Every structure is written in C-alpha cells, then in structure tokens.
Amino acid sequence: MSKPLNVVILAAGKGTRMKSDLPKVLHPLAGRPLLSHVLAAADSLRPQRICVVYGHGGELLPQAIARGDLAWARQEPQLGTGHAVQQAMPHLDETGICLILYGDVPLTRPETLQEMTLIAREGAVALLTVRLDNPAGYGRIVRNGRGQVERIVEHKDASPEELAIDEVNTGILCLPAGKLAGWLARLGNDNAQGEYYLTDVIAMAVAEGEKIIPCHPAAEWEVLGVNSRQQLARLERLHQQNLAESLMVQGVTLIDPARLDVRGQLECGRDVLIDVGCIFEGNVKLGDNVKVGAHCVIKDAELSAGAEVLPFCHIDGARIGADARVGPYARLRPGTELDAETHIGNFVELKNSQVGFNSKVNHLSYVGDATVGRKVNIGAGTITCNYDGANKHRTVIEDEAFIGSDTQLVAPVTVGRGATLGAGTTLTQDAPPGVLTLSRARQVTVPGWQRPVKKK
Ligand code: UD1
Ligand code: CA
Numbered sequence: 001m002s003k004p005l006n007v008v009i010l011a012a013g014k015g016t017r018m019k020s021d022l023p024k025v026l027h028p029l030a031g032r033p034l035l036s037h038v039l040a041a042a043d044s045l046r047p048q049r050i051c052v053v054y055g056h057g058g059e060l061l062p063q064a065i066a067r068g069d070l071a072w073a074r075q076e077p078q079l080g081t082g083h084a085v086q087q088a089m090p091h092l093d094e095t096g097i098c099l100i101l102y103g104d105v106p107l108t109r110p111e112t113l114q115e116m117t118l119i120a121r122e123g124a125v126a127l128l129t130v131r132l133d134n135p136a137g138y139g140r141i142v143r144n145g146r147g148q149v150e151r152i153v154e155h156k157d158a159s160p161e162e163l164a165i166d167e168v169n170t171g172i173l174c175l176p177a178g179k180l181a182g183w184l185a186r187l188g189n190d191n192a193q194g195e196y197y198l199t200d201v202i203a204m205a206v207a208e209g210e211k212i213i214p215c216h217p218a219a220e221w222e223v224l225g226v227n228s229r230q231q232l233a234r235l236e237r238l239h240q241q242n243l244a245e246s247l248m249v250q251g252v253t254l255i256d257p258a259r260l261d262v263r264g265q266l267e268c269g270r271d272v273l274i275d276v277g278c279i280f281e282g283n284v285k286l287g288d289n290v291k292v293g294a295h296c297v298i299k300d301a302e303l304s305a306g307a308e309v310l311p312f313c314h315i316d317g318a319r320i321g322a323d324a325r326v327g328p329y330a331r332l333r334p335g336t337e338l339d340a341e342t343h344i345g346n347f348v349e350l351k352n353s354q355v356g357f358n359s360k361v362n363h364l365s366y367v368g369d370a371t372v373g374r375k376v377n378i379g380a381g382t383i384t385c386n387y388d389g390a391n392k393h394r395t396v397i398e399d400e401a402f403i404g405s406d407t408q409l410v411a412p413v414t415v416g417r418g419a420t421l422g423a424g425t426t427l428t429q430d431a432p433p434g435v436l437t438l439s440r441a442r443q444v445t446v447p448g449w450q451r452p453v454k455k456k
Pocket of ligand 2: 225227
C-alpha cells in the first residue's frame, strides 16, 4: 500500500486587488469557481483527504463549494503561508505525503502534480519552479555551487544578487507529511513581512540532508495565479485556447478558435463545425456533422447527427433530433424536444414541448407546454395560451395538422389529426380531425362608406 496523499489548498488570502465582495477563489473561470478547478486537479490524483484553508470571506467559501468530502480549516488571522498549512495539519494523515496547492492557481495539469507525488513518495521534497522573464514579486530559488536547491528567499527579503535570480517558487510543493509537520512547528516569522513563510521549510529540509527535487511545468500557464481581474481574464483566454486546441485535435472545425467559449463539458462527434462567437455551457453534446452558426448560446443540450443551428440562437435544456434545423434567432427553453427533420425558424420560442418528425414552426411563434405530432405545420404568429394566470395547461396538436397564421390555442385544447385551423383563429374548444375549424368574424364590405376628411 503506497503512502496516502493529502492535498492542502491555500485559499485564505484576501485578494485585495480583485476589489470584490466575492472571495477571490470563487470568481469564475470557464463558468466555475477558480477553487473548483484546483479541486478537480486534486480529485484526479485520488487523494485520501483534501483540506481547504480558508479565512477571508468567512463561511462563504465552504457554503459555496458545499462538498461533504472536504476538510475545511479556518485560518484567522492570516499570518502567512506556513501558518496556513499549520491550520490544515490536524486534518492530515502524517504517515502519508502532502501536496500543497493554491486556490488561485487554477490551471495546473494533473500530470505535473502526479510527477511530484511520485518524488514525495520516495521521501524527497518536490518543488515546482519556473524561470520567468520578470520574476519580480516571487520567491527566488537559491541554488548552491553544484546547482542544488538550498533555500527560497522571498522578494522582500532578497539581496540584490538574489533578486537577479530568474528561477522562482510557484508555491506548489509535495513532501512527506510527517517531516512537514516537524518543520512547520519550528517556523519563525523574523522576516521583512513578519509572516510564517512556508518557503522556509526548504532550508530546514536541506539542513537535515533531505533531497529537494525541482520540477517544472510543461507550460507557464500551469503556474499562473489570479490576483487581479486582468489576470483572471488572461487565464480565461489561455484556458479557452487550450480547450479549442483539444477540440480541433479531436477533429472539430472551429472557424476561429479565439472566438469560442466553453463553460462546461462539450462533447463532439465527427466533422462538427462551430462558427464564431458561440458559448457552450453545462453539458452539451453535438453529434456527427452538426453545424452551429455564429453567436449561439447553447446550454445543457443534445444535438443529434446532422442538426444545424443557424446564427443567434439561445438553446437551454433542449434535445434536437437528427437533421433538424433551428434558427436564426430561435429560443429553445428547457424541456424542448425536437424530433428528426424538424424546422424551427426565426423568432420562435419553444418551452417544455415535444415536436414530432418533420414538423415546422418557422416564424414568430410561441409554443409552450405543447405536444406536437408528425408533419405538423404551425403558421406564423401562432401562440399557445398555456398560462391562465395561475396554472399551465397543455396543447395537443396531432399529426399532419395545419395551423393557420396568427392563431391562438387556448389550452387545454387539442387539434385533431389532419385538422386545419383557419388563419386568425382563437381556438377555445377542441378542433375535430380532418376538417377546417376557424373562428373569425365574417368579412363585410360597406358600400358607400367614405373616409372622414379633416375639418377646415
Ligand atoms: C508565495 C510564496 C512565494 C511564491 C508565490 C507564488 C511564501 C512565503 N511565498 O508568495 O515564494 O513565489 O507565493 O505565487 O509562501 N495564503 C493563505 N494564508 C496566508 C497567506 C496566504 O491562505 O496567511 C494563501 C493565499 O490565499 C494564496 C497563497 O496562499 O492563495 C499565496 O499567498 P500570497 O500572499 O499570494 O503569497 P506570496 O506572498 O505571493
Ligand atoms: Ca500571490
């Protein structure tokens, strides 16, 4: 049995530069909190225990994340990163190893962390470092004449020679938990910031003859943190670029990979095409040969093979059948189910409605709480009056019915199979199958009528 993994996520800091009432780690990246990204990376390592150190924002953090399997350690006041990890120690299994992550560093790849856990399991200290063109602000990695890591010096405590070092501490490290506990207990705060620095454990480890093994991320974005809204926006773009890359590798055509936003899970079949400016939220599945036009927002939806969504559609909680065509400017709300080869046109809103094979709602209609059969044609301006001010009622339109334009269907009401409704009908009783039903005042022509003229 290998040593159990404990993950500690530091998230007590204030995030002053965000200028926000929301704790920094709850700010969303790709639609979910920064902290959720860090938790996902931690989860992928199958740790025995995850402990989040929190402080600023009070109980907002544990409330927002609401996960019963996490340990929460409150750090109050915040006396530094070493002090923060100390608060987590009572929750950890000291026979195992401990990986320390930051709640505001969301994009670290699991592979990088995995490599670090292997080193710690061998008894050494794995330290994630990176060389930066501009190392200002970061702790510097001080190596000895043989190139071995000796200690970390914080920017504010560094000498001019040390400030010239471009290898910096990312803050992420992995080490045997028992040894960490011992070192933390001996930390002092005699430094420029009067804080208990986690980074001081490196010199302690070296003094005890422990091996420090530096690890490096595959790309710089893995270790970038969020301190400001600008950095948040920059990481969002980097993350979206990575998602777009992987979609293209899978065979998806993106007209412009820089103009795509995925805020959830997007699963694509073969030869999917996505035009510019689309946002995908929640769980979206696009079947083979699906085409999504420009500027669509698609959330929690499944589109079957060959379906096409024309530009400017808003789709939420809908299923779209094979070879169906939706839009431009259509809105599909939760509970919409379109069968194969249906056509939904411009300025049409559907909600909680099933539309059968090859039926068409092409223009300016509201169809809510309706069951529409096969090969039905719903004319322009049709409205299901589904709400009486208190309750919702269903409209049933059977196969091959033809609904004339500008019709109101006052639910509950049924249009029989093959029935035709004349244009302008206000249907308040069921329409029998196979015949024409219409409600319309008779047209009259008034002979001799004259337009009024303006008085002189
Ligand atoms: C820390 C490192 C520095 C490294 C840098 C990388 C130390 C002493 N320094 O510096 O070597 O280059 O990160 O970004 O560790 N936090 C708490 N409680 C505290 C203080 C911090 O939970 O009392 C959390 C913060 O919320 C944040 C993380 O720890 O997620 C880092 O804190 P921050 O103040 O940004 O550390 P730096 O001083 O930038
Ligand atoms: Ca920082």
